[in-house]
Structures are given as C-alpha cells and as structure tokens.
Amino acid sequence: MKCAPFEYVRPTSVDDVLAALAEADGEGKILAGGQSLVPVMALRMARPAVLVDVNKVEGLSDLECDDGSVHVGALVRHRTLAEQTAHPLLAEAARHIGHTAIRTRGTAGGSIAHADPAAELPVVAVATGATVTVAGADGDRWVAAEDLFAGPLMTTLDPDEMVTGIDFPVPTRWGFAEFARRHGDFALVTVVVAEVDGDLRIVVGGVGPVPIRARSTGAETLGDELTPTGDLHGSADFRRGLAIEMARRALASAGIQG
Amino acid sequence: MSVDITMIVDGERFDLAVEPRHTLADVLREQCGRTGTHVGCEHGVCGACTVLVDDEPVRSCLMFAVQARECTVSTVEGLEGEDGTLHPLQQAFADHHGLQCGFCTPGMLMTAVNLLDTVADPDRETIRAEMSGNICRCTGYTGIVDAVEDAARSR
Ligand SMILES: Cc1cc2nc3c(=O)[nH]c(=O)nc-3n(C[C@H](O)[C@H](O)[C@H](O)COP(=O)(O)OP(=O)(O)OC[C@H]3O[C@@H](n4cnc5c(N)ncnc54)[C@H](O)[C@@H]3O)c2cc1C
Ligand code: FES
Numbered sequence: 001m002k003c004a005p006f007e008y009v010r011p012t013s014v015d016d017v018l019a020a021l022a023e024a025d026g027e028g029k030i031l032a033g034g035q036s037l038v039p040v041m042a043l044r045m046a047r048p049a050v051l052v053d054v055n056k057v058e059g060l061s062d063l064e065c066d067d068g069s070v071h072v073g074a075l076v077r078h079r080t081l082a083e084q085t086a087h088p089l090l091a092e093a094a095r096h097i098g099h100t101a102i103r104t105r106g107t108a109g110g111s112i113a114h115a116d117p118a119a120e121l122p123v124v125a126v127a128t129g130a131t132v133t134v135a136g137a138d139g140d141r142w143v144a145a146e147d148l149f150a151g152p153l154m155t156t157l158d159p160d161e162m163v164t165g166i167d168f169p170v171p172t173r174w175g176f177a178e179f180a181r182r183h184g185d186f187a188l189v190t191v192v193v194a195e196v197d198g199d200l201r202i203v204v205g206g207v208g209p210v211p212i213r214a215r216s217t218g219a220e221t222l223g224d225e226l227t228p229t230g231d232l233h234g235s236a237d238f239r240r241g242l243a244i245e246m247a248r249r250a251l252a253s254a255g256i257q258g
Numbered sequence: 259m260s261v262d263i264t265m266i267v268d269g270e271r272f273d274l275a276v277e278p279r280h281t282l283a284d285v286l287r288e289q290c291g292r293t294g295t296h297v298g299c300e301h302g303v304c305g306a307c308t309v310l311v312d313d314e315p316v317r318s319c320l321m322f323a324v325q326a327r328e329c330t331v332s333t334v335e336g337l338e339g340e341d342g343t344l345h346p347l348q349q350a351f352a353d354h355h356g357l358q359c360g361f362c363t364p365g366m367l368m369t370a371v372n373l374l375d376t377v378a379d380p381d382r383e384t385i386r387a388e389m390s391g392n393i394c395r396c397t398g399y400t401g402i403v404d405a406v407e408d409a410a411r412s413r
C-alpha cells in the first residue's frame with residue numbers, strides 16, 4: 001500500500017527538530033532510517049500528519065570512543081556499527097540486523113526509539129548499561145537504557161523528544177547469540193552477556209515486552225525466570241528452550257561457565 | 259503539496275516535483291520511466307525494489323523520493339553498456355538460469371552489484387548470506403548463487 005499524505009520537513013539542527021515536533025502538536029513523527037516507520041506507514045498502521053526528517057541534522061553521525069565507552073550518534077547507521085572495531089559486541093549485534101540494504105539506512109537512534117522487543121540494539125543497550133541522551137524542550141536528559149523501554153514498541157520518551165545519542169560502555173567480557181528462522185530475519189530470541197565494571201549481566205530479547213535482565217547467572221536457572229508468550233513464530237516452551245540454549249552459547253563465547 | 263528535487267538516475271539528470279508520500283520506487287517508475295525497478299511487498303521484505311543511492315544499496319520502497327534530493331541513483335537500467343552489451347552479472351544470470359519470471363531480478367542484480375563492489379573474493383556462503391535479503395519465488399536460488407559466484411570469479 002501507499003502511505004497517507006503528510007507534510008515533510010527537513011531541519012538541520014536538533015533545536016529545529018524539537019520546534020517542528022512541538023508545532024506538530026503530537027501529530028508529528030521523526031523519520032530517521034525509515035526502516036521501521038515507513039513499513040508501518042505503508043500498512044497504514046501509522047498516519048503522522050508531519051514527518052520530521054532528521055537525516056540532515058548535523059553532528060549526530062559521529063562515533064567516538066572515550067573512557068571505556070563508545071558514543072554513538074543517533075544517526076549512525078547499522079552498517080557503520082557493524083564495521084567499527086571500538087565496540088566488538090555492538091559490531092556483532094549490528095551484523096545481525098536485517099540485510100545490507102536495511103543496514104545502510106537504519107540508525108542506532110531509530111532502533112532504540114522504536115523499541116522492538118525482537119531488536120538487537122535494545123538488548124545490547126540494557127546488557128551494557130548504556131545511557132541514552134534525550135533532547136527536549138527543557139534541554140537534554142540522560143536515561144538509563146533499562147528505564148527507556150516501557151513495552152513492545154513503547155518507550156518513556158515524550159512524543160516531542162528526540163534521542164540524540166547513546167553511550168555504550170565497552171564490556172570486558174561479552175557474548176552474543178541469537179536464533180532466527182532465516183538469515184537476516186528478526187531473531188526469535190537474542191541473548192547478550194556483558195561484563196562492565198565487574199558487573200555481569202545476561203539480557204534476553206524476544207521473550208517479553210522489553211529486554212529482560214536475568215537475575216541468575218547460569219543458563220539452566222535462567223529458563224525458570226522467563227515467561228515468554230507463544231505466537232505463530234514459536235510456542236512459549238520453544239522460546240524458553242531457545243533462551244536457555246542461546247544463553248549457554250553466549251556465556252561460552254564470553255568465556256564464562258554457565 | 260509537491261516538493262522540487264533534482265536527482266541523477268543512471269547518469270541522467272531529473273528535475274522533478276514530487277509528492278512527499280511517494281517513495282523513491284514510485285517516482286523512479288512513474289516520473290523517471292524506470293519501470294525496471296520492481297515493487298513487490300512495499301514494506302521492505304522482498305528486496306525487488308533495491309537500487310543504489312550514492313553507491314549504497316537501499317530499499318527504494320522505504321525511502322521517500324524527497325529524501326533522494328541531490329542524490330545519485332543507480333537502477334538495473336543503467337547496468338548494460340551503451341551498445342547494449344550486458345553487464346557481466348546480467349550475462350551470468352542469463353548463463354546460469356538465475357531468473358525465470360524476472361520479477362526479483364532487478365533487486366537481485368543491484369544487491370549483487372554492491373556485493374561485488376564491496377567484497378573482493380566472496381565465497382558461496384558469503385554470497386548466500388548477502389543475497390538472502392532478496393526473495394525469489396521461482397528459481398530456488400541455486401542459479402542465482404551460481405551466477406553471482408561466476409561473475410565474481412571471472413572478474
Ligand atoms: C526487512 C527488514 C528486516 C529488519 N530486520 C531487523 C532485525 O533483524 N533486527 C532489528 O533490530 N531491526 C530490524 N529491522 C528494523 C531496522 O533495524 C530499523 O532500522 C530500526 O528498527 C529503526 O531504525 P530507523 O532508523 O530505520 O528508524 P525509523 O524507521 O525512521 O523510525 C522508527 C521509529 O523511531 C522513531 N525515531 C527514529 N529516530 C528517532 C530519534 N532519534 N529520536 C526519537 N525517535 C526516533 C520514529 O519516529 C519511529 O517511530 C528490519 C527492517 C526491515 C525492513
Ligand atoms: S518492494 Fe521494496 S522490499 Fe519489497
């Protein structure tokens with residue numbers, strides 16, 4: 001299908017993006033890579049009156065390393081994340097996002113803001129204790145990734161706020177494992193293991209409304225904590241089983257006995 | 259309200275007035291006469307609409323034409339030589355039965371062009387992985403992978 005008509009604006013600064021969103025009064029949406037928003041609009045599940053294209057906003061495409069973490073501007077494409085070497089876990093996760101033609105357009109900020117429960121970057125963000133920089137009318141605020149995700153495709157962002165960047169701490173040990181039906185598909189289950197400042201986290205995507213941070217530190221006990229719901233892609237039991245196996249693999253590749 | 263844009267498509271300059279909601283795929287087909295670019299699913303999953311924008315592969319159904327303002331777009335129709343000689347990938351697809359109905363072929367070819375541009379010596383597994391974002395309902399894929407492999411080898 002074709003998208004419903006909308007007004008298109010292309011600001012070049014964060015301030016102008018915020019002004020455009022405020023003016024749209026709840027009817028505006030940010031357009032970043034378009035790899036999630038445009039399908040939803042084409043299916044007429046979203047009909048924003050104003051699209052605020054942020055692709056020409058300056059200063060949001062940088063990737064900088066400092067002090068044990070990597071700052072990723074909101075407009076950094078998945079392809080760039082996959083090719084960088086400063087944060088190997090992010091690179092590994094980004095390589096699992098869709099296909100090349102998706103990764104050339106899709107952005108880190110878009111993936112975090114979209115909050116798909118099956119997406120890779122939100123799981124990495126929670127596992128590494130990432131901090132999301134959010135610009136709004138009252139200036140910037142900083143949100144811990146685990147406080148950002150509120151449900152499937154839901155965040156604690158206000159409609160007139162914008163993610164401008166994410167700081168991902170570089171883990172000392174890490175592991176990544178996911179299971180997808182076909183190469184490039186959204187994963188049924190993703191497990192990320194990351195150790196940051198001596199704190200080991202196991203975080204599971206695809207088994208709940210948001211990335212789930214496990215209390216246990218072993219693969220077997222992890223299964224008892226999870227309450228996945230079944231759908232046509234896989235039953236609850238199947239997903240739980242996958243989570244245990246993916247946790248085992250992620251722990252093994254992190255060099256941790258699970 | 260339409261927006262004026264300029265873009266270069268297969269080396270040809272277009273000055274167009276486009277509606278913001280029209281995708282690059284729509285505008286290529288309906289305003290640039292480039293019907294070689296096919297539209298299947300219109301939501302990013304089939305890959306038929308893949309073109310190169312500033313030398314990077316994109317789904318032209320997920321990019322609005324207004325976003326391609328001042329960009330260089332390459333479609334399947336720019337692949338053959340001036341004299342009609344097929345591009346080596348096109349020839350390989352013909353030689354290896356890499357197509358039957360041909361609906362997926364424009365996207366397959368543009369994805370493969372990018373693959374050969376970015377990977378020096380792709381093995382079969384790399385080719386399969388890289389082409390997996392393009393769906394074909396006819397061939398069973400073997401001929402497509404054979405064709406890309408042949409084109410990569412005979413460079
Ligand atoms: C065929 C296909 C396969 C895919 N496979 C995967 C996969 O395996 N794993 C995966 O994780 N993703 C996958 N994706 C989605 C892809 O990763 C998207 O890039 C990502 O989900 C959204 O990023 P975007 O930049 O494209 O955002 P957009 O589509 O432009 O926007 C998505 C949402 O986020 C909002 N938004 C965007 N940027 C910001 C910002 N800076 N601040 C606030 N709000 C913002 C928009 O308003 C919109 O609501 C796939 C997509 C397709 C089409
Ligand atoms: S038509 Fe664009 S991916 Fe299917």
Ligand code: FES
Binds near residue numbers: 395
């Ligand atoms: S040749 Fe018919 S869809 Fe691929």
